[in-house]
Amino acid sequence: MSADFERLAAILKQVTGYIYPNEIEIHWSILIVVYPYITGLVAGAFILASLVKVFNVKEVLPTYRLSLLTALSFLIVAPLPLLFHLGHPWRSFEIFLTPNLSSAMAMFAFVYAWYLMVVLLLEIWFEYRTDMIAWAGALKFPSNLFYRIISLFSSDTSEKATYFDKKAIKAITVIGIPSAFILHGYVGFIFGSVKANPWWSSVLMPIVFLFSAIVSGIALILLLYMVITPSRGEQLDMKCLDRLASLLLYAMIVAFSLEGLDFLHRLYESEESIKILSDMVINRLFISLVVMQILFGMVVPLGILMLVKLARFNDELRKLLYFVSAILIQIGIFSTRWNVVFGGQMFSKSFRGLTAYKLEILGVEGLLTALFLLVLPFLILALLLKVLPPWGKIINQDASVAS
Amino acid sequence: MKRRKFLSSLTNLTLLIISGSVVKTTLRGAVETYLTDTAGAKKRFTMGIQTQKCIGCGRCVTACKTENNVPEEPFYFRTWVEHYVVKKDDSVIVHSINGGSGEISENIKEHDVLRSFFVPKLCNHCENPPCVQVCPVGATFKTEDGIVLVDEDRCIGCSYCLQACPYGARYIRPATHIADKCTLCYHRIKKGLNPVCVEVCPTQARVFGDLESGASPLVRLKRMKNTHVLKPALNTEPKVFYTDLDGAVK
């Protein structure tokens, strides 16, 4: 505790202007940055997967199962940063079991459970059902038991049954798209509905969150596809990559316009808070907002992707440019979350001063925990790729049927 | 004629007596119902703050920390006192007085000052408390007498209430990781005592009472003075009110 006091005393020296005395400490730390970043990736990856099934974007079919598994592995990790951040993590069950229904945060349990159980797991289950039956048959006891259990001892591989699977997947995806919108729009609502906080309080917040989620999700799948495929000794499908890149470009244009609109709207309305907010952007968030989020996270990749669309580059250069933009976008979206979370806490609600945030390295809410939570989904994904490999003969059949 | 006059005055007299007794009984009834009503009536406790009386001594802040076991470090407050200096160029300098020891660090020349004053702050015990609305587990709630409390057995320490409070009235207790705030000294007022900040205030700048009471210093204050609440545009409907509040106060 005395270390806490020393830390706060150090922050107190960086306070400018007047802040309410309880506002010195920033309570939502880097873990709360990680949380919307990860949920955004879930929603984005799922929406990409849905494009294949609902809108028949055939070019991105090779990423379909990868997207689903990525969404699942990130969704499993999504509640962890929240859990680590709680003062009393072992009481978190209250959010699920005795929630306060007027709280946006309490809805997390329902949205999460709905999305995990009714959308993602179901879709994956139907998608992999026949595969699981096949794997269970090919393997010996006891390893086949695992597939028998997760396929819920289902054994029907008749044409009628696979037809039903396809129907079910389609239906789930149709429910899944609005669910993914709700999942991440709702995360935006957690911030956007705080009327006391002018940096957060905005009706656009859920929509801005949603589109940045789609951008980050597509960029992540692009990265994963570009890393995993060569590592398995296979050729990258350039048609798929180009299509992913142009989807990314469109999503970015929408996201960028929305963010621009939000910015212009605030600037034009110039409400009571405008002075302190601009002060904060200039003195506290310049690097993370102007440089990282807007310049490197938005303008540069947007320029690259447009250039690729206009010019005729060869395959290798395109791959490189896609890869670079996707990485920049990830950094940019992470900065977006950073700026939302910290921007909303650095200025005083008296609109007269700014506090500061000092990133801890160790400690539960420190940098190492955040890095761990960012790496964890990839570990889970690696495991899932082992257990439920997306590249079976089934997918080739699908592709041949589709083409 | 005389006789008729006499008769009419007689009837008038009887009428008068009857109506008088009727008035008397109805009055008594009214008083009785008033007394029984107020005895079991719902209470709405709150505080009125007369900013022009505050001398900024900070006794309320230190007493509150003692009474409610608030950590002494200057990062945790259930109540605090703000010192405002409005300068002639309309710039406003604000500072929070930490138990009377804090001073405005900036050197202010007296003839640059337009006006200057102190404003005590505390939880406003809003009628529409945003903290209660956002608490995911219902740990923060409003009692029947209108006081916003935290159930420390339920609080999960998510800090969402701190984000939602427009007044910065909440903090997380460093030892227990539980949200804490002014309770208007619930443990005192329910036993007939004043909240401790009201008790120790040397100038009666803070007035405590029940808004539903017929006559009390609080109700009188509300009737006689220009009153104002903090950040009314947010529609939190604070119950804590201020008299002669300066426009610079946020």
Add this chain to the structure above:
Amino acid sequence: MKKRVTGIPDPVLRLGIVFICFIGIVLFIRIVIIPSPLKETGSQRTSAIERELSREIYFAGSDICSDCHDEESALNRSGHHKYLSCETCHGPALEHTEDSEILPSAPREREFCSQCHTYNLSRPTGFPQIFPIAHNPLDPCISCHDPHDPKTPEIPGECSACHAQIERVKIGSPHFFLRCITCHETPEGHKIQPRLVSSTKPVEREFCATCHSTESRVEDTPKIDFLIHGEDYLCWQCHYPHRPEIEK
């Protein structure tokens, strides 16, 4: 392959069983395992309210003090400190009411008194304020002032004892050389009971005219023709008498 008895597709049946089990477990935990205090909603929260009510009280409240200390209480209530609670100065004293061996604090340092009475321009005017460095330095306050009945040892000749802010405003103004009583008629009672007995404030134009009218015989004062200068207004509506220069 099970026989399809109900007409429900096989996978739906399997998933349905899993879902029903899951929902059943959740409901079971919610209804049976969760203790009822956690399920209370709204303002009916007995356990939380009881815990809040059982918190320890440190400050006893001044009513109880007069039960034993009736003399001090009576004295205190008659003087300038009548709005002060005993515990404002003596600190939390509930323990003392239960066990008279435990003595509450009785501060004697100058710093304790000066926390309220040091001059600060933000303090309301009329509130007695001093400059501790200039005001009998090193002497404990209680050597001259009884904190239960704080009077000045002699009735203050200087108004600045209470009106320090005005005194400071007057510095550098031509009115600095005017004594307060030149303009304010101050009954003796004001020095003892300032809130009950007020001093006067001159409001009429004629009062200012005695020095500032063109007909005035007072020397070295700015003169003005009161017939044409700001005729609809009283002097103090534009000029602050304690610093009467027109402010920029």
